[in-house]
Amino acid sequence: MLGRTANGLFWMFRYLERAENTARLLDAGMRMALTRDLVTAEEEWRSVISTAGQRAAYEAKHGTYTGSQVWNFMLRDKANPSSILAMFGLVRQNARLARNAISGELWEAINENWLVIDEQLKKPVAENRVLDTVATIRRAGTLAHGALAGSMLRDEGYHFARAGTFIERADSISRILDIKYYLLLPSLSYVGSSLDTGQWDQVLRSVSGDRAYRWLNAGQIDAKGICEFLILDERFPRSLAFCYCALRDDLAALARLHGTEGQSNMLMRDADTHLTDLTIEDIFDQGLHEFLVEFTQDNAAIAEAISTDYRFLA
Structure with missing residues (x-):
């Protein structure tokens, strides 16, 4: 196997795991923030950003930690190279590079879910859509891992x-x-x-x-x-x-x-x-x-x- 193909497969699944982990952090943060007052909720969101390793990039753009700012920054902000949208774009890019080394089922799981995620994140995500969006991202990861386990040599x-x-x-x-x-x-x-x-x-x-x-x-x-x-x-x-x-x-x-x-x-x-x-x-x-x-x-x-x-x- 060519080194660049091996690299594509290795990083495709690193980026996929990273996107999933960010989605899990957002899910947990959202559920905690919903049970807190405004001041405490901002601390929850600061904790989420810090845990994701995105604090410096976030504070370069925002001065406060309101929920909508945080989840949109982590989900879709073009100024954030570690956003879920950016990560899943890299998953698909590496899948294309390694297209001949992966099964048709795995390519479909990556490509079809990329189209869904890209569509969902074209516009800012409202509060009532955050958990559904996060669930879509987690489900995309589950389908990709299932395709890997069930269809790859x-x-x-x-x-x-x-x-x-x-x-x-x-x-x-x-x-x-x-x-x-x-x-x-x-x-x-x-x-x-x-x-x-x-x-x-x-x-x-x-x-x-x-x-x-x-x-x-x-x-x-x-x-x-x-x-x-x-x-x-x-x-x-x-x-x-x-x-x-x-x-x-x-x-x-x-x-x-x-x-x-x-x-x-x-x-x-x-x-x-x-x-x-x-x-x-x-x-x-x-x-x-x-x-x-x-x-x-x-x-x-x-x-x-x-x-x-x-x-x-x-």
């Missing part, structure tokens, strides 16, 4: 697509946890007596983990339990541990197909072994922020090694 293209998915998902979860944890619990302790449980519920909702967490923990919301769930629980498909189990398998499959291992396989093994050996107590003893910064850096190094190993720019 388990060849290089399949594994590059999945590698892009899990690299991006791990990056997103680690950043959400880092930003949210320090917004909600500035203390280095994980004693949660004064936590706002509604805010921690927002963390779970933003990664679609609220129902699974409650089922496993009898509805109890606490910082330590949520961090353990999102970092170490291999049963949850958006935990860091699950992402790395899947990424390890996909990189191993690529190495078998190419007949040799690269730097990405070695980095992946080291990172996966380190994560597997940790307990939540080890993580908090190290410092959650320090752990997450190190994880994010290691994750970026693995992504860069994948690009180098498979000559994405060739």
